[in-house]
Amino acid sequence: MKTEEVVRPIPPDIDPGPDHVLGPGHDIATVTDRISGVIYQPLAKTPKPWFFAFAAAFALLQLLLIAAAWLFYKGVGVWGIVIPIAWGFAIVNFVWWIGIGHAGTLISAILLLLKQDWRTSINRFSEAMTLFAVACAGMFPILHLGRPWLAYWLLPYPNSMWLWPQPRSPLLWDVFAVSTYATVSLLFWLTGLVPDFATMRDTSKHQWQRVLFGMLSLGWRGSAKHWSRYQMAYLILAGLSTPLVVSVHTVVSFDFAISILPGWHTTIFPPYFVAGAIYSGFAMVITLAIPTRKWFHMEGLITMRHLEAAAKVMLGTGLIVAYGYAMEAFISWYSGNPYESFMYWNRMTGPYWWSYVMLISCNIAIPQLLWIRKVRLNLTALFIISIIVNVGMWLERFVIVITSLHRDFLPSSWGMYYPTIWDWATFIGTIGLFTTLMWLFVRFVPMLAMFEVREDLHHMQHTGAYEVKPLPAHGD
């Protein structure tokens, strides 16, 4: 190991363009060096933009703590929720965050089973995004409880009241859907990390790191038996995750679709919620990947191939969402149901018309630019569109929750929803929590799956898809 002292050439960070998943000049060692180098570099050498981004995220996290403390002290009255709009931002944000998580699961599980080459290297990153998004999402229903300290009543446990949660309520299905999702996602993420933790254990220069990574790698020795079992376990987890991509947001959509409220009571909700979830998830992957790869010089590993593929998925799922909106509008007219047609007319022209116009522009109109290859390959354009889609998908949930609730069957119970500063503080605060966790993750955990990139590199080498240029000889 002493031979490590030989200085290795710095792996290049050249983006090979939209046709390759790996930049030129890499070999198995440089892939590992590039990815683990992010963690091994001294804290002070961390790229400056990371520090700024982390400081901003951490400040917003403090905002969340203040908002939550004030909420617990005063009660949900600090929010703008009123009767009949009792759901407000809490549920809008819940659905938005859960949706964002879906891209991670789709990338890790479904693309693994479909053997997509652009899955590798962004999967770990997206899985982490899933976990952090689910953490943000899971908070909102609990914050929204009048007495959040009794949140454990949502779980069936042997209590002295002999009461069980109501199994006919979709809100209870949510509890199980989201907690299953969080558990499987965490297991999937941790299982994928084991061989990389072992690499970190074997390459670290500090004893405390070797002990830490040694414990995390669970005694991984990289034997053939280990790999064979690992592959099996990983496939099983992928198989478990695959139905979750579809089921979790379907159950979330049931929160609305099971009710009889016009605007919620539609059978198209499950498929278009799932499509919307993947849509927003891929938008978030792009939003996070573009700055991260720049800060840490990962252009050779997260290439335009990855970003363009994600953009294409965004375009496709965006069109499904557009179809969903069109069908909602069509059915509200075609059904001849006066409540349905009033609801949709009110959605487009009522007091919240601006949110509908913004929704259609952000989610349907502007993303059509992605048909143009030049736009897909332009990082700035892609970054801006991904943020617009994030905003659009948040607006979609706002439109669904608020405009459906504020005009009830009885005009006497109509009302308006005005979010307060604490609504905004809680929402923006969770963005702080999400980005804080994300920036910590990219700095202190191997953000890309080192062993999977190495494996892909090996395969590509053998099929002639990638040529390793001979590098100067180095240690070991």
Add this chain to the structure above:
Amino acid sequence: MQIFHRSANSIAKVSIVGGIVLLGGIIALAYTIDRGAYITDVRVVRTQPIPFSHKHHVLDDGIDCRYCHTSVETSARAGLPATEVCMSCHSQIWTNAAVLEPVRESWRTGQSIEWTRVHDLPDFVYFNHSIHLNKGIGCSTCHGEVQNIAFMYKQNTLYMNWCLECHRNPEKYIRPRSEVFNTAYQTPANQAELGKKLVAEYHVQSLTDCYTCHR
């Protein structure tokens, strides 16, 4: 390069089992504490201003429950006896007993005796003594064999699951109306048929809606 001692393998394996056992143990401990006397006050004697013995008054003297708890058959509350009720006997017997001084003081001053409540239901629970008695649920079903309890304590938790046990299966606990004040009543061998018969005869409904008790 050896990072961990050989024993790490065994420690890792043991910690998997140990983790499960520890978690199970914590849950079991929490459950035991939660259902134990520390939390529920079951069989915990409360200090009272006068060492009043139910055992003495019920078993030795043969006084009926209703002599003191006068409103139990007609109202929600069983009622605590007024000082005058105590004095109906104790103006004649044990007139100089030191332990009874608080009773005589209350009699002189007109100030009520401040008993410590033993059976205290939460304020959000509506409970009515009279309907239970009139439908054939005896005192001892909830309060235990009072004739054997010297200083009063809770015989049962008064938890909701305890209420529901009877509300869901009243035939297991019902008795003839003539027996409701018999604190020594024993469940007969033919309770299975008798219970069903009495439930039908007294028109007992199994009321388990939330608003039966939470009004």
